[in-house]
Amino acid sequence: xxxxxxxxxxxxxxxxxxxxxxxxxxxxxxxxxxxxxxxxxxxxxxxxxxxxxxxxxxxxxxxxxxxxxxxxxxxxxxxxxxxxxxxxxxxxxxxxxxxxxxxxxxxxxxxxxxxxxxxxxxxxxxxxxxxxxxxxxxxxxxxxxxxxxxxxxxxxxxxxxxxxxxxxxxxxxxxxxxxxxxxxxxxxxxxxxxxxxxxxxxxxxxxxxxxxxxxxxxxxxxxxxxxxxxxxxxxxxxxxxxxxxxxxxxxxxxxxxxxxxxxxxxxxxxxxxxxxxxxxxxxxxxxxxxxxxxxxxxxxxxxxxxxxxxxxxxxxxxxxxxxxxxxxxxxxxxxxxxxx
Amino acid sequence: xxxxxxxxxxxxxxxxxxxxxxxxxxxxxxxxxxxxxxxxxxxxxxxxxxxxxxxxxxxxxxxxxxxxxxxxxxxxxxxxxxxxxxxxxxxxxxxxxxxxxxxxxxxxxxxxxxxxxxxxxxxxxxxxxxxxxxxxxxxxxxxxxxxxxxxxxxxxxxxxxxxxxxxxxxxxxxxxxxxxxxxxxxxxxxxxxxxxxxxxxxxxxxxxxxxxxxxxxxxxxxxxxxxxxxxxxxxxxxxxxxxxxxxxxxxxxxxxxxxxxxxxxxxxxxxxxxxxxxxxxxxxxxxxxxxxxxxxxxxxxxxxxxxxxxxxxxxxxxxxxxxxxxxxxxxxxxxxxxxx
DNA sequence: GTGAAAGCGCTAACAC
DNA sequence: GTGTTAGCGCTTTCAC
Numbered sequence: 163x164x165x166x167x168x169x170x171x172x173x174x175x176x177x178x179x180x181x182x183x184x185x186x187x188x189x190x191x192x193x194x195x196x197x198x199x200x201x202x203x204x205x206x207x208x209x210x211x212x213x214x215x216x217x218x219x220x221x222x223x224x225x226x227x228x229x230x231x232x233x234x235x236x237x238x239x240x241x242x243x244x245x246x247x248x249x250x251x252x253x254x255x256x257x258x259x260x261x262x263x264x265x266x267x268x269x270x271x272x273x274x275x276x277x278x279x280x281x282x283x284x285x286x287x288x289x290x291x292x293x294x295x296x297x298x299x300x301x302x303x304x305x306x307x308x309x310x311x312x313x314x315x316x317x318x319x320x321x322x323x324x325x326x327x328x329x330x331x332x333x334x335x336x337x338x339x340x341x342x343x344x345x346x347x348x349x350x351x352x353x354x355x356x357x358x359x360x361x362x363x364x365x366x367x368x369x370x371x372x373x374x375x376x377x378x379x380x381x382x383x384x385x386x387x388x389x390x391x392x393x394x395x396x397x398x399x400x401x402x403x404x405x406x407x408x409x410x411x412x413x414x415x416x417x418x419x420x421x422x423x424x425x426x427x428x429x430x431x432x433x434x435x436x437x438x439x440x441x442x443x444x445x446x447x448x449x450x451x452x453x454x455x456x457x458x459x460x461x462x463x464x465x466x467x468x469x470x471x472x473x474x475x476x477x478x479x480x481x482x483x484x485x486x487x488x489x490x491x492x493x494x495x496x497x498x499x500x501x502x
Numbered sequence: 503x504x505x506x507x508x509x510x511x512x513x514x515x516x517x518x519x520x521x522x523x524x525x526x527x528x529x530x531x532x533x534x535x536x537x538x539x540x541x542x543x544x545x546x547x548x549x550x551x552x553x554x555x556x557x558x559x560x561x562x563x564x565x566x567x568x569x570x571x572x573x574x575x576x577x578x579x580x581x582x583x584x585x586x587x588x589x590x591x592x593x594x595x596x597x598x599x600x601x602x603x604x605x606x607x608x609x610x611x612x613x614x615x616x617x618x619x620x621x622x623x624x625x626x627x628x629x630x631x632x633x634x635x636x637x638x639x640x641x642x643x644x645x646x647x648x649x650x651x652x653x654x655x656x657x658x659x660x661x662x663x664x665x666x667x668x669x670x671x672x673x674x675x676x677x678x679x680x681x682x683x684x685x686x687x688x689x690x691x692x693x694x695x696x697x698x699x700x701x702x703x704x705x706x707x708x709x710x711x712x713x714x715x716x717x718x719x720x721x722x723x724x725x726x727x728x729x730x731x732x733x734x735x736x737x738x739x740x741x742x743x744x745x746x747x748x749x750x751x752x753x754x755x756x757x758x759x760x761x762x763x764x765x766x767x768x769x770x771x772x773x774x775x776x777x778x779x780x781x782x783x784x785x786x787x788x789x790x791x792x793x794x795x796x797x798x799x800x801x802x803x804x805x806x807x808x809x810x811x812x813x814x815x816x817x818x819x820x821x822x823x824x825x826x827x828x829x830x831x832x833x834x835x836x837x838x839x840x841x842x
Numbered sequence: 843g844t845g846a847a848a849g850c851g852c853t854a855a856c857a858c
Numbered sequence: 859g860t861g862t863t864a865g866c867g868c869t870t871t872c873a874c
Contacts, residue, residue: 175867186845191869201843221625222571223867225562226850233605233626242591242785242802247582254581254608258615263622265573266606268594282603285561286573423789445582449763451791462582515851526861531853541859563851566866 174217183211194219225287234472235265235283235291237276244444245414245461249294249315252465260473262289271297271361284310290472292465293317295363313471313482315464318363330471330482332464336365337372339457339489343411343439344376346491351500352409352437353382356402358421359390360413366390369441373411399424407436408500415440415447415456422450422496437497443490452495459489514557523551534559565627574812575605575623575631577616584784585754585801589634589655592805600813602629611637611701624650630812632805633657635703653811653822655804658703670811670822672804676705677712679797679829683751683779684716686831691840692749692777693722696742698761699730700753706730709781713751739764747776748840755780755787755796762790762836777837783830792835799829 176194180187185204192200193208225231234257238246250266257264265288267279276298283291290311297318312329347355357373360366374385386405388398390413398421402410412418418440425432432438432452440447443458464487471482516534520527525544532540533548565571574597578586590606597604605628607619616638623631630651637658652669687695697713700706714725726745728738730753738761742750752758758780765772772778772792780787783798804827811822 177867187867188846188869189844192844195869199843204843218621218625220566220627220867221622222562222565222627223850224869226560226566226852227867227869229850231562240591241581241594242584242587244582244584247587250606251580251582251608254606258607258619263605263607263626265603266590266594267598267603268591279598281558282561285558286603287560287562419786419789422791426791446759446786449759451762451766517851527851528853528862529860532860535853539859544859560851563866564853566868567851567853569866 173220174215176217176219179208179212179215179217182215183208229287230289231287232262233265233286233288234262234469235267235279235286235288236294237267237269237279237283237291237296238294239269239271239297241266241268243416244446245442245459246294248461249465249468252462253292253469254465256466256469260469262469262473269297271295273297280309289476292468292472295365297363311472311475313468313475315468316365318365328481330475331484332468332471333484333486334365334459335486335488336368337375339441339491340369340372340411341376342491343455343457344373344380346493347409347437347439347497348377348380348382350437350498351502354386354405354407354409355383356386356388356405356407356410358388358398358410358412358417360417361391366413369411369413395420395424396428399428399430402436403428403430409437409439409497411439411441413441415442415444415454418454418456418496419446419450422452422454433496433498434501437500439497443492447492448494450496455494455497456492457489458492460487463487513560514555516557516559519548519552519555519557522555523548569627570629571627572602573605573626573628574602574809575607575619575626575628576634577607577609577619577623577631577636578634579609579611579637581606581608583756584786585782585799586634588801589805589808592802593632593809594805596806596809600809602809602813609637611635613637620649629816632808632812635705637703651812651815653808653815655808656705658705668821670815671824672808672811673824673826674705674799675826675828676708677715679781679831680709680712680751681716682831683795683797684713684720686833687749687777687779687837688717688720688722690777690838691842694726694745694747694749695723696726696728696745696747696750698728698738698750698752698757700757701731706753709751709753735760735764736768739768739770742776743768743770749777749779749837751779751781753781755782755784755794758794758796758836759786759790762792762794773836773838774841777840779837783832787832788834795834795837796832797829798832800827803827 176190177187180190190208193205236250236253238250241247241250254264265283269276269279292313294315295318296314314329315332355377357370377385386407388401412421418438421438422432430436440454440456443456447454447456474482516530517527520530530548533545576590576593578590581587581590594604605623609616609619632653634655635658636654654669655672695717697710717725726747728741752761758778761778762772770776780794780796783796787794787796814822
């Protein structure tokens with residue numbers, strides 16, 4: 163057992179392997195990569211020497227020479243958020259399966275941080291970059307001469323200015339999910355729906371508007387805005403009571419859980435007094451008390467898709483067709499028919 | 503606005519910048535890195551040209567030349583787990599603050615995957631690697647000629663064989679946390695404590711044993727083993743009832759939440775009929791219903807510490823002193839004094 | 843089928 | 859202060 167000298171450890175190079183194997187370095191390079199035009203005999207011989215010596219190729223040198231790094235960058239606001247974590251997991255698993263490593267960074271919804279991370283990825287020659295919930299001002303991004311190979315997931319600003327980005331985009335079918343939720347809530351006899359807002363991002367606006375529209379179509383009372391993170395959650399509970407909401411649609415599960423928590427404190431019963439609907443279907447939604455009715459988003463699968471789109475774009479050289487991922491309404495305890 | 507050619511895009515090199523700036527490439531290199539021995543005038547001139555051209559240095563080439571990549575690897579079983587997510591976040595934030603990028607990989611507690619990820623990080627010249635909850639057989643790991651600069655967080659197998667690893671190690675002070683929990687539970691009048699086991703890892707054994715010992719000292723009934731993931735959670739609830747447990751210590755919060763869920767189904771009241779104690783204090787613990795009594799572990803801070811230890815080791819060349827992180831008992835609704 | 847040589851984009855002595 | 863010269867460890871024409 164060899165003690166790992168931590169620093170300055172000089173690692174084996176391809177050339178040393180070649181000397182011991184008694185062939186040229188080029189041959190070792192080819193043999194190790196299973197280049198077809200190398201004889202089976204030398205290939206095996208070289209490989210034997212290589213892993214006998216414990217040779218680990220230097221990916222850095224390889225990247226420099228090949229001008230491709232087998233590295234992908236992932237930028238999320240916060241891995242700690244279950245949705246983002248699942249996204250990163252799905253992305254990483256797919257990337258690993260394809261022989262890629264991933265660089266990850268947390269932007270904390272900060273435009274400056276996001277931009278810097280993007281540059282860092284570019285600097286590290288990432289073959290592609292996936293950005294989840296990008297808050298970047300598209301003007302700023304596009305003005306720089308290159309964004310590289312990018313896929314945007316649930317971008318917040320793109321499109322706001324009617325810009326056509328030359329990148330693949332993945333969106334959620336928010337409208338359909340919300341419409342379904344509203345339809346079912348109305349069928350259950352609810353007529354005064356409130357909306358618990360999220361951060362000032364595009365998804366929040368889309369979801370709210372979808373709710374407004376769906377309620378209009380259902381010809382019941384218009385959507386009651388309950389305020390967002392700016393307002394204290396207690397104030398929101400108060401509004402729910404005074405507005406007489408019988409169902410609340412939340413921007414996401416996290417907010418829904420917090421709402422359940424304060425409603426419990428205030429002795430407003432869920433679902434008897436008010437129904438609560440989340441968004442995301444994080445793992446916890448199925449074991450909360452009450453279990454949360456929500457709209458399920460396959461974040462892990464989306465991560466895998468983002469990875470594949472990136473690779474596809476890298477190969478084709480053009481933006482992959484953008485897609486809209488379907489979401490699914492999941493009925494659980496936090497929503498029941500309105501008591502007569 | 504320039505259309506981002508996705509592939510084969512030839513990026514600006516240092517040399518091109520130098521030509522336009524009318525100086526040598528070495529000068530540009532120095533100016534950009536604020537080398538003190540460059541005149542203020544040329545430094546500014548060079549920088550102006552560089553960012554006018556939108557020059558982005560090639561970190562790959564830099565790594566090759568400097569033999570240090572400003573890259574750190576992080577290996578966790580599953581980013582989706584709140585504890586791991588927090589760890590990665592803390593690690594990444596600290597790394598970013600120090601100018602490092604991170605590579606992340608999910609091992610899914612699979613030894614082979616873990617080993618491969620480790621090699622990949624090494625291949626990519628990571629300046630350090632943090633492994634959370636490593637399941638690697640230390641023999642296998644040590645036999646390879648180098649592990650590089652590593653920090654182990656809550657390793658599962660190290661020490662089992664009495665091996666002295668030459669790496670920094672971060673452990674949790676499980677025993678103290680559990681002891682405190684048991685002490686308080688006993689003070690509250692509980693006397694039949696059960697333990698809901700986790701995966702077959704070192705931490706699980708440590709926590710269980712700490713509970714056994716603490717109960718002995720308290721001179722109440724010995725610990726009742728409730729089984730682990732192998733047993734269905736329903737079977738566990740049944741055992742709780744038949745054994746007459748009045749308090750259950752769980753390996754982690756996730757299991758505690760699942761337990762709360764099935765106890766609710768079975769109409770066993772928490773905390774009235776049985777108290778429940780988790781471990782980790784994931785964010786959800788404070789808004790679950792009932793809110794979960796647990797032992798808080800500062801995973802995000804641990805991530806930052808791991809990062810710093812890695813950097814310290816890289817600089818000093820020797821293993822950083824191992825540390826044991828204190829944990830904190832947090833009393834919430836799921837545990838109350840035993841009703842008389 | 844294999845070797846020699848040039849080069850990927852940068853940093854680091856060493857000169858001047 | 860700044861330029862010149864070698865590499866870093868690999869891939870890749872182009873010969874043979």
